[in-house]
Amino acid sequence: MNFNLDGNLGLCGAHRTGKTTLAIALSSHLNMPFVRTTTSQVFAKLGLDPAETMDFTTRLYVQNHVLEAAEQIWQSSASPFISDRTPIDMIAYTLGDIQGKTEVDFDLLNQYIDRCFTSTNQFFQNLAIIQPGIPLIYEQGKAALNAAYIEHINVLVTGLCRDSRLKADVFCNPREAIAIDLRISNILRSK
Numbered sequence: 001m002n003f004n005l006d007g008n009l010g011l012c013g014a015h016r017t018g019k020t021t022l023a024i025a026l027s028s029h030l031n032m033p034f035v036r037t038t039t040s041q042v043f044a045k046l047g048l049d050p051a052e053t054m055d056f057t058t059r060l061y062v063q064n065h066v067l068e069a070a071e072q073i074w075q076s077s078a079s080p081f082i083s084d085r086t087p088i089d090m091i092a093y094t095l096g097d098i099q100g101k102t103e104v105d106f107d108l109l110n111q112y113i114d115r116c117f118t119s120t121n122q123f124f125q126n127l128a129i130i131q132p133g134i135p136l137i138y139e140q141g142k143a144a145l146n147a148a149y150i151e152h153i154n155v156l157v158t159g160l161c162r163d164s165r166l167k168a169d170v171f172c173n174p175r176e177a178i179a180i181d182l183r184i185s186n187i188l189r190s191k
Contacts, residue, residue: 007125010086014153087116
């Protein structure tokens with residue numbers, strides 16, 4: 001796989017894997033802008049609390065708004081850029097909410113997944129999967145430290161990055177590559 005860093009680079013993976021820290025470091029190293037997206041503003045705008053339980057139809061409604069907000073940010077950004085969130089992550093977190101008894105409108109879910117793949121192909125030429133491995137340390141305001149859930153999302157992201165609908169070049173950072181300098185050099189060697 002060869003990255004073309006003339007294109008946009010999206011770091012994908014579970015929360016608490018160091019994606020934001022790595023994106024900022026890569027941005028500085030490559031002199032590319034770092035583009036930050038947020039979900040908390042979307043929830044606030046919709047009058048919802050992300051910590052509250054919601055039915056899956058509401059979850060898809062929110063996720064579509066999260067995707068739309070990110071697309072607006074990516075659309076208005078200078079290219080090439082680096083982002084610490086991609087539509088692949090959004091699919092993984094949506095799928096991660098499905099339990100055995102979750103009522104899912106499968107047509108709506110498939111529409112959302114197709115929309116996410118289309119968006120990924122539009123905005124990202126390169127994806128780097130950042131796997132779990134860094135120590136999990138509690139920080140106020142950060143996502144939960146549930147190692148099993150983080151692993152669950154990692155597996156979903158890894159599988160989604162092998163889907164034939166995805167056109168971006170994909171690099172998977174080895175699990176044991178934890179040091180930021182090693183992560184940067186691994187990504188640069190893949191280009």
